[in-house]
Amino acid sequence: MALFGTDGIRGLANSELTAELALDVGVAAAHILIESLGSTKTRPRAIIGRDSRASGEFLESAVVAGLTSAGVDVYRVGVLPTPAIAFLVAQSSADLGVMISASHNPMPDNGIKLFARGGEKLDDALESAIEARLREPWQRPTGRDVGRIINDEGAIETYITHLLSTIHLKLSGIKVVIDCANGAASYVAPEVLRRAGAEVIAVSNQPDGWNINEGCGSTHLDSLRAHVLKNKADIGIALDGDADRCLVVDKSGGDVDGDQILAILAIAFNSEKKLKSNTVVGTVMSNLGFVKAMEENGIKVIKTAVGDRYVLERMFQDGLNLGGEQSGHIIFKNFANTGDGTLTALHVLLEMKRSGKSVRDLASVMVRFPQVLINVKNVAKEKLAQSKAIAKAIAMAEEELGDTGRVLLRASGTEPLVRVMVEASSDSVALAIANKLAQVVTQELG
Numbered sequence: 001m002a003l004f005g006t007d008g009i010r011g012l013a014n015s016e017l018t019a020e021l022a023l024d025v026g027v028a029a030a031h032i033l034i035e036s037l038g039s040t041k042t043r044p045r046a047i048i049g050r051d052s053r054a055s056g057e058f059l060e061s062a063v064v065a066g067l068t069s070a071g072v073d074v075y076r077v078g079v080l081p082t083p084a085i086a087f088l089v090a091q092s093s094a095d096l097g098v099m100i101s102a103s104h105n106p107m108p109d110n111g112i113k114l115f116a117r118g119g120e121k122l123d124d125a126l127e128s129a130i131e132a133r134l135r136e137p138w139q140r141p142t143g144r145d146v147g148r149i150i151n152d153e154g155a156i157e158t159y160i161t162h163l164l165s166t167i168h169l170k171l172s173g174i175k176v177v178i179d180c181a182n183g184a185a186s187y188v189a190p191e192v193l194r195r196a197g198a199e200v201i202a203v204s205n206q207p208d209g210w211n212i213n214e215g216c217g218s219t220h221l222d223s224l225r226a227h228v229l230k231n232k233a234d235i236g237i238a239l240d241g242d243a244d245r246c247l248v249v250d251k252s253g254g255d256v257d258g259d260q261i262l263a264i265l266a267i268a269f270n271s272e273k274k275l276k277s278n279t280v281v282g283t284v285m286s287n288l289g290f291v292k293a294m295e296e297n298g299i300k301v302i303k304t305a306v307g308d309r310y311v312l313e314r315m316f317q318d319g320l321n322l323g324g325e326q327s328g329h330i331i332f333k334n335f336a337n338t339g340d341g342t343l344t345a346l347h348v349l350l351e352m353k354r355s356g357k358s359v360r361d362l363a364s365v366m367v368r369f370p371q372v373l374i375n376v377k378n379v380a381k382e383k384l385a386q387s388k389a390i391a392k393a394i395a396m397a398e399e400e401l402g403d404t405g406r407v408l409l410r411a412s413g414t415e416p417l418v419r420v421m422v423e424a425s426s427d428s429v430a431l432a433i434a435n436k437l438a439q440v441v442t443q444e445l446g
Contacts, residue, residue: 076150
């Protein structure tokens with residue numbers, strides 16, 4: 001089984017993801033990094049941060065030990081969002097970035113995300129190379145050749161300044177509740193919005209090492225909804241544990257998902273002639289309502305595989321500057337090389353301020369098609385593409401839906417399951433077709 005998934009290494013901390021493994025990953029990454037730099041006399045530099053999980057403390061120490069023992073200088077920035085690490089790597093011309101986080105996963109999990117020079121996530125080939133070289137014999141540096149550890153206490157302010165530089169209006173007059181998921185942005189996100197001029201009520205912003213994502217954040221919107229209604233706020237913002245994604249609740253408690261947020265921003269960018277090539281990048285999971293809304297506004301949609309790394313790759317390939325996922329990963333290529341929940345929140349609030357409209361009115365440009373997702377578990381997912389019976393069932397479903405819906409079946413990248421997604425004009429139609437397809441998958445691959 002591959003060590004790296006669609007977003008770095010992830011697993012149960014101190015069971016699947018151990019200090020020993022973290023140290024080995026640090027060493028292997030250092031070896032590849034040093035070799036890629038050749039004979040340069042400059043010692044490689046890495047930036048490392050983490051979210052608020054207690055396990056991040058020992059995992060960070062292990063990765064730092066691996067990197068420095070192999071000759072890399074490491075700058076520790078403490079608890080900061082994933083996008084902050086990506087930005088700091090690019091801004092400082094560091095050679096490597098490391099984020100210790102399992103994002104929206106429950107507290108017992110943790111993960112290791114790696115960023116290349118420039119702040120981009122490592123490509124698949126480099127991740128495979130690191131995995132292949134774990135625990136290899138090596139000549140250890142000694143004396144002045146070992147790496148050093150530097151605590152960078154100014155990194156937080158550098159990141160805050162960067163975020164604020166991306167907007168041109170004060171956000172005064174907007175009352176916002178921000179749910180920080182007791183995670184990596186518990187200080188940064190409320191501080192940024194306050195400095196931007198908004199009236200801010202911060203919740204789930206008291207991390208204790210154990211409470212990250214616990215009944216809060218982007219995977220648990222009920223808490224945010226209650227706070228928005230109680231405080232009569234104009235908008236609620238929900239981040240996840242490492243703050244690379246953002247979802248929204250409107251003033252009446254209604255959800256605004258990543259597709260709707262992307263629609264709001266794409267139309268705003270296009271109206272200001274800031275959307276490159278009149279094109280936005282989504283994924284195969286983007287709601288059909290999003291695609292139709294973009295078509296109605298003269299905006300082309302390009303779809304990639306699920307994962308913000310694939311969205312970013314396509315943005316680089318085509319020279320585009322806006323893309324994202326239904327989950328709330330929104331990438332502003334002009335300002336960042338990864339999804340950034342705080343940056344997204346700033347720009348949603350900016351569009352509210354600029355237009356004078358509520359977030360619900362802005363989101364109304366898109367009518368979300370009912371979507372049903374069924375995970376068919378414990379099946380031979382690798383045989384999905386070869387099954388003629390499944391292909392026939394998909395074709396029949398697509399014929400039944402016509403242009404009023406769509407079907408998507410895909411194998412999970414991390415689990416032995418197949419995801420069956422159906423969009424249709426009504427929940428009942430979507431559910432009926434999804435159940436039929438799920439039965440076929442079970443029969444053919446179970």
